[in-house]
Amino acid sequence: MRRLQRLAAWTLSALALAVVVAASWLIVSPPALLSVGSGYAAKIVCSNVFIAGRDPAQVLAEDVQAPGHPLLRFMRQDVDFEGKTVTTRLLGLFAPGYAVWHEGFGCAGVPDGDFRAAQQAVSDVPLPVIPPGDPAVAWPDGEAVTPDARLAALLADPALTGPGMRAVVVVHDGRIVAEAYGDGFSQATPLLGWSMTKTVNAALVGRLMQAGALSPETSDLFPEWRGDARSAITLAQLLAMESGLAFNEDYGAVTDVTRMLFLEPDMTRFAVSLPLEANPGEAFNYSSGTAVLLSRLWMGALGGRVQALSFPSRGFFAPLGMASAVMEPDETGIFVGSSYMYATARDWARFSLLLLNNGMWKANRLLPDGLVAAMATPTAASGGVYSRMQTWTHGPGEKRDTDYGLPEDTFWMLGHDGQSVAIVPSRGLAVVRMGLTPSKLGYRPQPLVRQILDALDASKLEAGQAPT
Template sequence: MKKILITLSITAAFLIAVPPYFLGFSIFNLGHAVQVGTSLSAKLACSARYVSGFDDQQIASDLSSYSPVTELVELQWSESPSQVSANLFGLAPTVATYRDGIGCSLDHDEGFDLDSLAVQKTEIRPDVEWPRGSLVTTINSELQSTLDNIIQQDNEQGLNSRAMVVVQDGKIVAEAYGDNTHPETPLLGWSMAKSVTAMMLGRLELEGKVSRDTSGLFPEWNDERANLKLHDLLQMSSGLTFDETYAPGSDATYMLFTAPSASDVAMTSPQGYKPSTHFSYSSGTTNLLSRYIQQLLDNQPQNTMNFLTRELFAPAGIATATFETDPSGVLVGSSYLYASGRDWARLGLMMAENGEINGYQVLAPEWVEAASTPNNSDNEKAYGYQFWLNRGDEQLRWPSLPEDAYAMMGNRKQSVMVIPSEQVVLVRLGWTSGEYPMEQNYKDLLQSM
């Protein structure tokens, strides 16, 4: 077992001495903060190594961007089985395990037998043009030059852009990659997974297995929540209360880093607003959607994996994607989908083409239209079915982009921008902890077309 110590030149005594706010947590949540620090480190390090293929230095840098606490976490690597163990000065020991096709999940005593799951990977031909295959012969030299300049400037400024892909009229016309990344590197989309979770429900609807007007979603909801419709959850306007703050002690951190079942956390959320009246961005809501998908598929994790591959990934030619589960075997639909820049672009292209890709009608055009239509909430209408919209509120979200633009978006400034009027899809994957000039960069790319 290879041992790596990720540390700053400070001691445990300094950890106690420095103010809690410097470490990124309240002293009242110290116990949970330590657990979150080790769990986050183990989970992200495991996926970074065994899914994305990053080295120790890259992993340490990525973790440190979240909290100084992670720089004090000791990581131990095991290749057989593929695991990462983490502890903080011997406290809160945590293990994350990698499984081929399944990715990494935190080990938990209360969990599903994830070793029993199998994923059939999509095979695509290297001699067939993208998106059906992996051959790309349609690069626009002028546009490629613009994109090369953007990613170079990004990384000179420390913005850490890793993959950028431009699709026009169904073809890749420019793509660029940062250090340690190539066209097949699976990269974490964070909350872009939410959009894909919605697309799974769109596929289930086309197959006649669900309706957006369905209510009585969960047997556990035998109160006013029984009136909630699937439509309400898709638009983040269910009115359920969920603490999306990413700090120790919150619903969100408990859900992602300590709970054996991510959806269990949101399942207990009380009704705070009348359905459809109040938009509230909630990763918990998306994990309820993941749970509902599995419920529709007979509560069998293997059925969910089979459906995902057969009905969504395979028709699109997506071969690099890994959608990870929580310890209970339910997809973490809010956060844990890894895919290459080209595969994220395939997902965007499916939306841009009204649900069709490679000759397959994966989603109904009516569903795609509804997914990109503003909601009816009182406070923020520019959000569809787990997609951020440019239109819907008094001002455009991205004033310099076409009004019909909408996007998958995720932490660290991930984005897949779909612009139907231009038949364009723009992808950016990276690891930016601060601001990122997405709108300006996408505007420059559009002007170069």
């Protein structure tokens, strides 16, 4: 009996020691996957709480835990409303993730926990005050809309708008003609565009091309590339995702994209360090790292920190009346042009209308002539699915848009978890669809766009007009 008691005591002691060792390991050197998860959770909660005004418990449960990796279900959070910070930890103890909010700049992930450095990166930068639209004035100058009953019926069909839909806005001939919102969301809720941000980032590059500050054919783009083959990469090749740089865009594990977004305080330093895996201009590789490099280039072309940080609001959102739009930086103050822009669905629609108008807004040309055409022009290296300006020339899925009956000039902004905007210039149509819809659910927005086109044609026939 004593022997059994000693054995049991020894076993318990060994187990206790193992628990202490494991806990110490998790505290001192947590696995990268856990740190990715906590960094992701902190960033998503921070932005949705302090930009969109949502409840932190709801955001953690619905946006982070429900659709994500099973380990995220064990994340616990601490939201400091006074200090505007969010800290998340596995089981409330391990692998901390941090994010901090900045006035006018949303939230930045802070992988190293240095809140002060992140706050100083964007401090003392004056931003223009963009007044909200007048509810009595017609959109896009104001917020008044006149819905089309036929289209409203389509947007009430969950089979067309898809699971997890949060907003759908339909723009036709310069006006919002239909919109719908998911439970808990409204026309005033800023929503994350994920990779739709890449197209806005490309438009900012276009603004500086128009001003002569950037040229598509410029090479030798970064000091870190001088003296090696990467110096041959041009700005045009970055825009077309044909730089030849290695980058793993797979989510769900520790890859280049998750490491850059959630483990690296200086995302540009990580992206600029990547090696070539193909000759520049010869291969297509979709890369969020490329978009971050574009952010650094256009910000550097403006010649100063204040000018660069204020440029999206001053030079783009203000002229369009996008009062809700927020681009978010990394810890060092470089905009995460690959992924992090929040705006209401109506403001995403304002940007879409700019593209429908070939870069013109009222009487002002905001984008150089030809830039929107480049967004609709497929590249050979991509197999005809991607453009020269950070857009997709076919919607999600294996089928081509023409297989759904969509016009050949349709092109897309697409983002993670079901964000999409279909731009159909020949029909004066844009369809903004936002939500939380993981790709594993198989939702495709093309049938919604096709049904909208059919409804518009039916309305013309009833009015005695020929359909387009």
